[in-house]
Amino acid sequence: MNEIALNYANALFSIAKEENKISLWHSQSKLLLDIIRDNEEVVLLLGSHFLSLEERKNNAQKLFKDFEVEIVNLIKVIIDYHRLSYLTEIFETFVSLCNQSFGIKEGLLYSAFTLDKATVTQIEDKISQIEKCKVSLRTRIDPSLIGGVKVVIAGHVYDDSIQNQLEKMQIKLLAKGERPYEN
Numbered sequence: 001m002n003e004i005a006l007n008y009a010n011a012l013f014s015i016a017k018e019e020n021k022i023s024l025w026h027s028q029s030k031l032l033l034d035i036i037r038d039n040e041e042v043v044l045l046l047g048s049h050f051l052s053l054e055e056r057k058n059n060a061q062k063l064f065k066d067f068e069v070e071i072v073n074l075i076k077v078i079i080d081y082h083r084l085s086y087l088t089e090i091f092e093t094f095v096s097l098c099n100q101s102f103g104i105k106e107g108l109l110y111s112a113f114t115l116d117k118a119t120v121t122q123i124e125d126k127i128s129q130i131e132k133c134k135v136s137l138r139t140r141i142d143p144s145l146i147g148g149v150k151v152v153i154a155g156h157v158y159d160d161s162i163q164n165q166l167e168k169m170q171i172k173l174l175a176k177g178e179r180p181y182e183n
Helices: 003-018 022-038 040-047 053-063 069-080 084-102 117-131 162-175
Strands: 105-111 135-141 148-153 156-161
Touching (some): 003 069, 040 069, 148 162
Parallel strands (some): 105 135
């Protein structure tokens, strides 16, 4: 974790706690991260050297007009101090701090292709039952899985990928003395 991102995230978390807005800012930060990830043009617009700092901050104000003023102000400070390359990490770290305060475990959900939100929610619910606590998963694409999913959370790996099933099948065949790849 980057120290710069951690400092900004800690500052935002302290203010959120002080103003009793952790839950609201948590949900807005997750939305902001979705916007940034789905539209790389947003970061390009906010960081464009063809625009003055004031124009970039005005763009941030317009783009995030429905967000809490403190979140927008943080984005403006990030622009002022030329820290836009840390924007995603700052808000990911803030979301992690919020999750810790809520007792939510974080993990990674790997799949061979993009999963819709409903599927991710189903997987989170299933893993939450197993882990006996609320779980929040970030998704990553890993084409080597072929199909299925793999979840890594708190040192545990739940692997229901086709790649893993093929590896298990190979181990069973080799244990029986068979050579699956020989003609």
